[in-house]
Amino acid sequence: MKQPSYILVVNRTTVRRPVFVLGAPHSGVPEIARALARAPGFHVGAGSSGVLNAVHAVARRPSLAQERVSGTASLLREAYAEAWQLTPLTCPRCPGPYARVPANASAEPCEHSADARRYGDASPDLLFCANALHTAFPDALFVQVIRDGRDVVAGMLDDERALAWLRPGLLSAEHEFPNDFFGLEDESDLEAFRNGSEAAKCAMRWRGAVRMHARLRQAIGEDQLMTMRYEDVRGGEMATARRLREFTGARVSATELMDARAWAVGRWRDRLSRDEYGDVNEVAAVELSRLGYL
Template sequence: MRLPPHILVVNGIKVRRPVFLLGAPHSGADLLARALKRSPGFHVTMGRASVAHVVYAFARRPSIGRTSGAVRVLRDAFAEAWQVLPGSCGECPAPCREAGGVTGAGPCVATGEVVRFGDGGPDLLYSAPVLRQAFPDARFVQLIRDGRDVTADMLADPACLAWFRPAMLSGQTEFPNPFLGVNKDEHLDRWKGMPAAGKCALRWRSAVRINAELRQALPAGQLLTLRYEDLVREPARAAAALAEFLDTRVSKVALYARDAGVGAWRSRLRPPDLELVERVARKELTRLGYLTS
């Protein structure tokens, strides 16, 4: 059933056409969030606790996202995250504060300057169906990156690897599970015995499939797809595409990556890990042009 229109109001500002940055881990959403945080009129958050708790609850139990209350819960989470209060930036993770240039206790934006909202927090992608219902006029920017580079970065990120620990697979975790990339219940035992590189590849593969589904479901005016490799090789062109899509000025300087990591998998992935990643995600790597068949 179609939900009745409802405009969220934050700090007296109507939330219209919010922007959500979606992608697999280490695919460049943080880079785009940095650029948007420096764009005029934008208030962009990254990983605020109120949103992260909901996103990971949906990730553990995908069925929650299909309940009647999921939309309200997610809207309430963003209503809290987007509040501009004297100490609100103190509740943000370090990457968000650094991206916003916060050096003191004050907020990174002034309420009077805000006209648009957005979020580039980790793993928003797995809440995309609920985001679409909660914010029907939202704009989505999805990031695609070579799954081998993504795996190399995930293997070096304790926060990503933590999801593969046995303790994280509590009784509340449902299977099949797109977040972990486990498609069928009967694959769970195989997943448990898989090396970390394979689990990272499964997460990337699942994210790519969700991105493909979004491209089928959303009109062109509501979704923009960017490749991480294009962001770091041609930041000016990427900034122009993003600016046109969002109808705003976007800082190309903020898109210059300090450590691009394009093709770094060649030196960072051990041969057995590379072989496993390419076996697990061969279809998607080939379809996206990262691997020749």
């Protein structure tokens, strides 16, 4: 594992081996992150505006991380230095942003901040700037979650936030290729994305995520990257918790993974119409087959 060439201190604690949970939308990232967040001494964030702005800047324009390596790394570290701060207004265990807190105490570490010894993040779309994160945090650990693309598409079709990224106005003729965030390999994919159904566009995004996962496995060693399948968690909570404990060092409890609302497998059978299934299969059959879903 690479040793960090920086010193990031948050809540009076030096950040070491942060854990980032990665995956396509609706792949089970929040569920894994929640189990990590409930481990003693672990603070896992998700969705901070500063982090999301940095993530989407890199995800939509991958060349930023290549052309401005040091600047992008600094941008991400600064975003997390702010997002991981536990103050009386940001700590989930404190009264919250609407509480009456003296001005001189509102920006200071709260009483719970001393309990946080490890840090992580599971913000949406984090996968698509994983290489930049690896540069920013050389000692980071990455947990990537892979799920059946048909179930992912079914979830995305019912998610207004996910569908918002499919608007044609977000793409331009000068768009970068390849771009895993939108699942675009070349200009022909751009045309298909613009003219395709919502199901096809969601499938392209899942396909891009799967390809990103594959490249990460080659770029980041096994000592820093763990891959897990969504479908293996239900019924395998003990094994999953054990793998997470061994990989991250966090005392993850299997009980935190036993949520009947999560780990639903095969939802696409009831959600996708015949045409939607056909569109998904046309776009992503190769990846679905390679991962054993077909």
